Amino acid sequence: MNISAFVAAAAHDMKNSICVIAAYLEDALAQIAQQGAQLPPQARQLTSQALYETQRVNGNLVQLMAIYKLDEGMYPFEPAEVELEEFAAEVLERVRPLAHIKGLSIESDLGGCEAVWFFDRDLIASVVVQALFNAVRYATRAVRLTLCTEGGQLEIRVEDDGPGFPEFMLAQGFPSQQGINVQTGSTGLGLFFSRLVANLHRNGERIGSTRLENASTLDGGRFVITLP
């Protein structure tokens, strides 16, 4: 057995554990809510932090494994027809428990989009969920997911009403390869992954892309992924 097989097996195992931890936490919170009980503010803060951290670990594992497999030609890139309404509902469902604890409202706008688009559902869901968690972390009151199709492209926007992306991030853009930034704690993995995934999506000459901006309709940051 070589080391990469160990890494793969261990990542798989860790992923199972982290999913169970997250499910237990969400379940416990749901039970508290059902009994009409209120968590003390401090506990509320800690629980939401814990939930957020499980999602970060899970997201990192998913993205690491996918990047590794894409690199080795072992990842099954499978674009297919995706019903956008259902897709949006599913990704929002992933962040709802955390948003609920933090008292955030979740908005979605699918007014300007077609019913079906063609992309790799799992990869794009992984990118959008990570962006949503990020937005939930920095938002003060609201997070918004917008899907719209125009000019033969699908644009998925994740917006928050937080302080927006810091200048250096906007300047730096999406890393092609980047180490850990000690000051921000960011590994750049999420951004690297989202660009990689966007670029896999092609239709004729056109190619998927990503961008960050502080042009949110909610006055915070905005993450955009565009798929041809």
Added chain:
Amino acid sequence: MTEQVGSRVFLLVEDFEMMRGVLRGHLSRCGAQRVDAAPNARDAINLLRKNKYDVVLCDYNLGPGKNGQMLLEEARHNEWISPAAVWIMITAEKSNDMVSVAAEQAPDDYLLKPITEATLQTRIQKLMERKASLAGIVSAMKAYDYRRALQLCGEQLAQGSKNTADVLRLQAQLYQLSGEADKARAVYEAILQRAPIPWAKLGLARLHLQAKKLTAARGLLEEIVRDHPQYLDAYDCLAEVLASQGQIDRELMVLQQAAHISPNSAVRQSALGHAALQQGNRDLAMQSFKRSIKLSEHSSIENPEPYLGLARAHSEAGAPAEALQVIAELRRKAESRDSRLLARTEELRAHQAAGNADGVAVAMKDIREHTQCGAVPLTPGMALRVAETLMQAGQRDDATQLLLVVTRNNHDDDVLLRRVQNVFDRAGMGEAGRELLLAARKQATESMSEGVRLMAQGKLTAAVEAMRAAAAAMPQNARVLLNFAAISITSLEKQGWSRPLEEEARTAIETARTLRPDDPRGLELLERMAKADPSS
């Protein structure tokens, strides 16, 4: 939703105990009342044998032994789950090996962990609806009633189905099956105008292959393989195109690539072995067959191919003793008549190679018992395989007899008759074979043309008589049987109803339908008879 879910029976297969608990909780909050659970494939099989499940949630990784995909294939093969049952594969992460399965072996959906309750609920709901809406089309298709299936497709598309993509895919397949290649092509092309959907490209490529447009087919297939390297059905089709182009070294390469992507597929390894053997690459052949045998250990689905291939490779390598050992193992495991017969023919080859006359005699006796009149007839494909091996083992008379039976019973099937001729050619009997084929074919046509001639003269009773004689002479010829039935029905319509003749016609149609289940004429005749029946 809860009501619908409440009446369904669920099976949960997950080796990780805590995850099993989490999923069980999700299901019960979605309204599920009956949920059975199993921690591994063995326990799951016991449950699947005993109960009928509507929805199976199955983890792909189940620890040592069978994985979720193997379990699914076995459950479908043994019909432990109905075609309407929903099978959802759960997995922590995706990999090529997991999703690289032929379309008909794929689960209904994959769900990636973490799975939220809401996602589980919407997916189950959607898949149950999808299965239910397609059930009518699929079962008509299974009964070879393509006309009915196409009619249902048309209705669903007109109503604006939620599952338009699925219906279009079935519609194109059905057009293809009923020989309407132009309509099938139109469906695929319309889909591809909107998006580069791989299955539509593959469908189009298959149509090109059928029409012998090999270059066009190859272009499309190479495109799919480049853009979707995990889409294994495309490799199989590409290999077929390359074989037709005579590029057998490239064919082998493509099959090797596919086997590399999906290293745990027994069928794939065995296909690679056969291609390698054909190309004289005996080492690769043996290695692939051995791997295929090893992989089949966990499966109860009978697959004699790797054993037959390995035995042949040993025989060709001048090691008949090893070949006989492999055959003995196959005969211990083989349950079906066809597998045992194929084992015998391979055994014959090994004895021949060893110069063991007694062994040859014993094997031949058994083969004759299985193939001569009185026995349940072999499918044409089986008969050709057996005949080919008999030829190679020097048993020309028996092989020729078998080939003539195939010819008489399928005198209208040009593709099959070309394959018969090929067997003669390869045995160096090309000329003799051509004459024998011609004679057998002539005999079949002549006995039928008498009936057609009488019919044209309006002598209906005499026509029925002549066709009945032809059917008696060729009781396994689907064309003759259907013609007899058609003339009989005309007589019933014009000369008054007769129950015995109706029964005769019905039996002929049923026999023809077992011989050629995909021939739509049998069903059409049954419908025509039902319409004309005065008692209905």
